[in-house]
Amino acid sequence: MSIDSILGDFDLLKPMVMRASAQSGLFDIVASSQLTFDEIVESLDYLDPYTLRLLIQALDEYGYMLIKDDKVLLTELGKTLARNIAFINSVTSRSTASGLFSYAPLALHERLERGANYFELSHKEQYWQLVNRDPNLYASFEQGYSGNFDSDSLLDRAQLTKTDELFKARNILELGSGYGDTAYFILKSGFSGNITVSDLSNRIPVLTAQSRWQDFQGRVYISAIDFFTDPIPHHSTILLDSILADWDDDQCIILFRRIRSAIKENSGKLVISEVTRFSNDDGIDAIGKLTLACAVSGRVRSEEEVENLIRTAGYTKITLAGSSEHRFTLVAY
Ligand SMILES: C[S@@+](CC[C@H](N)C(=O)[O-])C[C@H]1O[C@@H](n2cnc3c(N)ncnc32)[C@H](O)[C@@H]1O
Structure with a gap:
């Protein structure tokens, strides 16, 4: 097996890109219309346009969307994802890609090295203050816990x-x-x-x-x-x-x-x-606890x-x- 085949595993941005795209409704919009790049950005005007543009371009680079002649289309991979948004949301809510815990990859280093808490260091406030201020983050909490499991x-x-x-x-x-x-x-x-x-x-x-x-x-x-x-x-x-x-x-x-x-x-x-x-799933119990840590x-x-x-x-x-x-x-x- 070549090293290339596992390189993708080291890309920490990808799960966050998937999560943000599923949550923002981006896949639904692209799946249901033939909008141009600018029209999509306009229709999601409550999102930061700069980041949204980069997000769409990243989805193109990951192979989920295709930007062609200024139109944004779903690839076959993207269509599969768009058909399963509810599932993707529930899976990502329970994984390290969860919106609530999307900071985890950034903060692990500080926790492991016994450094200052990442949130106090970078945001001058605690995790919960930050999460509660962001409607998308706490909506993901609700989603995670009222999803398809009891x-x-x-x-x-x-x-x-x-x-x-x-x-x-x-x-x-x-x-x-x-x-x-x-x-x-x-x-x-x-x-x-x-x-x-x-x-x-x-x-x-x-x-x-x-x-x-x-x-x-x-x-x-x-x-x-x-x-x-x-x-x-x-x-x-x-x-x-x-x-x-x-x-x-x-x-x-x-x-x-x-x-x-x-x-x-x-x-x-x-x-x-x-x-x-x-979790009932042994495979993600430690992952969940580490993410919280x-x-x-x-x-x-x-x-x-x-x-x-x-x-x-x-x-x-x-x-x-x-x-x-x-x-x-x-x-x-
Ligand atoms: C892990 S959640 C637990 C929520 C709930 N008790 C449950 O079991 O589902 C932790 C909660 O503590 C709240 N919290 C964090 N710091 C707090 C503080 N200083 N005073 C009051 N609540 C706080 C957060 O906003 C969050 O809602």
Whole structure:
């Protein structure tokens, strides 16, 4: 076998080109019309024209499109892709080509060499601030998790409904709710109390826009809370789902201490649930975790590791409420 046959494997741009093209609707436009190069750029006027032009030219060089007499056409390869955009989207959402993790190839070096976090170094802000500000990126999050696989069972959310301290609570405050899928799962599973979903302020619009909360009118509150800088309102049950893996040990301890002063004395409980496998497919579990490690400074921890951090933060009562191949849940107070 010649070295040429594996050279393509080293091209880190290609998966990002595929992802960006599928997500932006570029393939659909080229497949359904005979537009010129300029007309395509005009019809996608919310995208940066310079980058879009380069993207189309790159697709030509990769063999998916053909720029001929100023017209842009799909090659046979491109037609196959255009017929399978939904599939491509779901596959790339779960791979390193995912829009959400498209920075991974750039950031791996810094993480491996214990350098400064790539996002703070290059963008002067953290990964989540950046992701939440970009509608395309967080749309890819939603897409990844509501795609053609059952995220509730993949992420073993049922474990949360078996955690009495959570499921039988009257009020829950969830910190870092993301798209709100966990809160929605708890509600649709028969939780009868109220739930406040919260996240960084730039994630709030995507939470408030969802019509699914209407099924639980008067029981869902949405609040902007930065769990590191804003006061955390006093509450008897506070939930952190899939948050710790984003943060290093010191940051986790700071967060636990802040929550400790916010949970109500004598009755308050902190429920911590962490996903430990991101996929049913053995072939991409480590890839998923490595990709996350490129984006954030945390890591996927075992229940014992998390328990140690909770103790260090001053909690004395910790119980393991659930544990499975995909997730564990701890209750601490
Ligand atoms: C991995 S997601 C988890 C989302 C959700 N809990 C779930 O299980 O699907 C992490 C979330 O934490 C949020 N986040 C990051 N930093 C935060 C902070 N300082 N305060 C509040 N939320 C934060 C992010 O915006 C993101 O929605």
